[in-house]
Amino acid sequence: MSAGHGALLAVSDLHIGHRENRELVEAMRPGSDEDWLIVAGDVSETFAEVAWALALLRDRFHTVVWSPGNHELWTHPDDPVRSRGEQRYRELVDMCRTLGVHTPEDPYPVWEREGRRLVVAPLFVLYDYSFRPAGTHTRAAALARAEEAGVVCTDEYLLHPDPYPSRAAWCHARTSYTEARLAALGGAPTVLVNHHPLVREPTRVLRHPEFALWCGTERTADWHTRFHAEAVVYGHLHIPRTLYVDGVPFQEVSLGYPREWRARPGPPAGPQPVLTRRTTARPDAAAGAAAGAEAR
Numbered sequence: 632m633s634a635g636h637g638a639l640l641a642v643s644d645l646h647i648g649h650r651e652n653r654e655l656v657e658a659m660r661p662g663s664d665e666d667w668l669i670v671a672g673d674v675s676e677t678f679a680e681v682a683w684a685l686a687l688l689r690d691r692f693h694t695v696v697w698s699p700g701n702h703e704l705w706t707h708p709d710d711p712v713r714s715r716g717e718q719r720y721r722e723l724v725d726m727c728r729t730l731g732v733h734t735p736e737d738p739y740p741v742w743e744r745e746g747r748r749l750v751v752a753p754l755f756v757l758y759d760y761s762f763r764p765a766g767t768h769t770r771a772a773a774l775a776r777a778e779e780a781g782v783v784c785t786d787e788y789l790l791h792p793d794p795y796p797s798r799a800a801w802c803h804a805r806t807s808y809t810e811a812r813l814a815a816l817g818g819a820p821t822v823l824v825n826h827h828p829l830v831r832e833p834t835r836v837l838r839h840p841e842f843a844l845w846c847g848t849e850r851t852a853d854w855h856t857r858f859h860a861e862a863v864v865y866g867h868l869h870i871p872r873t874l875y876v877d878g879v880p881f882q883e884v885s886l887g888y889p890r891e892w893r894a895r896p897g898p899p900a901g902p903q904p905v906l907t908r909r910t911t912a913r914p915d916a917a918a919g920a921a922a923g924a925e926a927r
Contacts, residue, residue, distance in 0.1 A: 637665025637693055639742050639751070640902035643826065643866025644673040644700065644885035647684050651889040656684055659901055661692050667742055668692040668902055669751065671866045671884060672700025672826030678712035682726050689730050694740060696733040698753040699723060700826040700866065701845070705789035716793030716801070720755070735809070742822070749861060749906075750816055754809050754825040756851060757802035762831050762843035770799070777841035784845040806850045813858045820859045822905060828865045829854050830876050833883060837868070855879045862905050871899070880906075 640661075647653040661668070668688055674681045674697075681703055689695045703723055706715045714722055724734045733740050735755040742749050760770040767773040777783055786798070795801040813821070823829065829851040834843040846867060855863050855876060862880050869887035873880050886892065886899045 637661075637663050637667060637744070639667050639669070639744075639749075639822070639905045640692075641669035641671060641824070641864045641882065641884045641905050642886065642902040643671035643864075643883075644869060644887055645670070645675065645684060646673060646702070646886065646888055647675045647680055648677070649889050652886055655886060655899060655901065656687065659688065659691070665693045667694040667696065667751070669753075669822075669824050669864055669884075669905065670695060670697045671824055671864050672698050673702045673866060673885075674700070676702050676705050676707040677710040678722070678726070679710075681723065682730070685727060685732050686730050689732055694733065694742075695731075696740060696751050696753050696824060697727055698735060698824045698826050699755050701784075701786050701790055705785070706791055707789060715791040716795065718793065739812075739816070748820070750819050750821045752813060752816075752821050752823050752858075754823060754829075756805045756809055756825060756827070756829075756848060757798060758827055758845055759799035759802040759848045759850070760844045761849040762834055762846050764840040764843065773841070773844055777844060780839060780841045782839040782841040784842065786845055802848055803850070806848060810854075813854065816858065818859055820861050822862045822864065823854060823858065823860045824864045825851075826865060827867050828881065828883070829863055830881065832876050833865070833868055833870070833874055833881060836870065855881075864905060871903075 645652055645656055647656055674684045704719055724736050727734045735753045739750045739752045742751050760773060763773040764776060767776055792798045792801040827847040834846050837843060860879050862882060864882050864884060866885040868883055869885050869891055871883050871885055873882050884903045892899045
């Protein structure tokens with residue numbers, strides 16, 4: 632816990648398998664010795680690269696808090712670490728603990744500044760295909776439409792839910808576990824951190840609405856109000872912006888892929904301050920790239 636003047640910063644979707652993104656991560660520095668950094672998932676697809684990036688950032692920032700993205704959970708053919716599903720997640724947690732990085736399985740750290748105390752809660756809740764496009768009332772129908780549109784997330788091939796029978800079942804187990812942990816905070820103000828958005832609103836701008844299937848669950852739709860969030864940090868969509876839902880800022884803090892950020896006016900801004908009002912970015916230019924990038 633820091634009671635000084637450090638900032639609470641956040642970034643996601645580092646994707647350091649791309650040389651340009653790795654260079655961006657190598658250049659990241661805190662503004663002060665007391666800065667905290669939230670890393671909201673998708674560091675990389677291989678275990679070794681995730682460990683390299685988190686170790687580098689932990690050496691530089693006072694505190695690092697990590698939530699897993701879908702890419703960390705892939706069993707990628709290029710990764711010599713062949714663990715799958717829950718076992719892979721637990722191995723990532725163990726690796727973070729050796730580095731001193733906070734995970735969704737640890738006591739939630741408390742960020743304090745000028746007498747203000749906020750519980751920074753990294754979450755891992757996945758998705759259950761409940762963000763369905765209009766006119767589809769079942770998971771099967773929604774997946775069929777996604778296939779017809781050519782928008783199928785790579786998770787379908789590389790993110791294994793073992794030992795759960797499906798990714799949706801894993802999601803439901805995670806939401807039940809996480810909900811109980813957040814309820815036990817007794818109403819303390821929070822910053823909620825999750826790779827996928829906790830509400831559906833951020834996905835409304837996707838050029839391909841079918842991709843929303845892999846973006847979250849309706850089970851978390853009221854968590855920002857129930858659990859007294861002063862901010863929600865997420866990534867995954869590659870559409871960096873701040874969106875207000877029920878007065879709560881939802882901050883998408885992704886770097887994204889080089890082909891996406893090169894098309895914008897300037898390079899990615901890097902870690903973003905949390906709990907400060909920022910201008911909402913126009914999402915239209917990035918929306919199509921976000922869906923296409925993930926649906927490989």
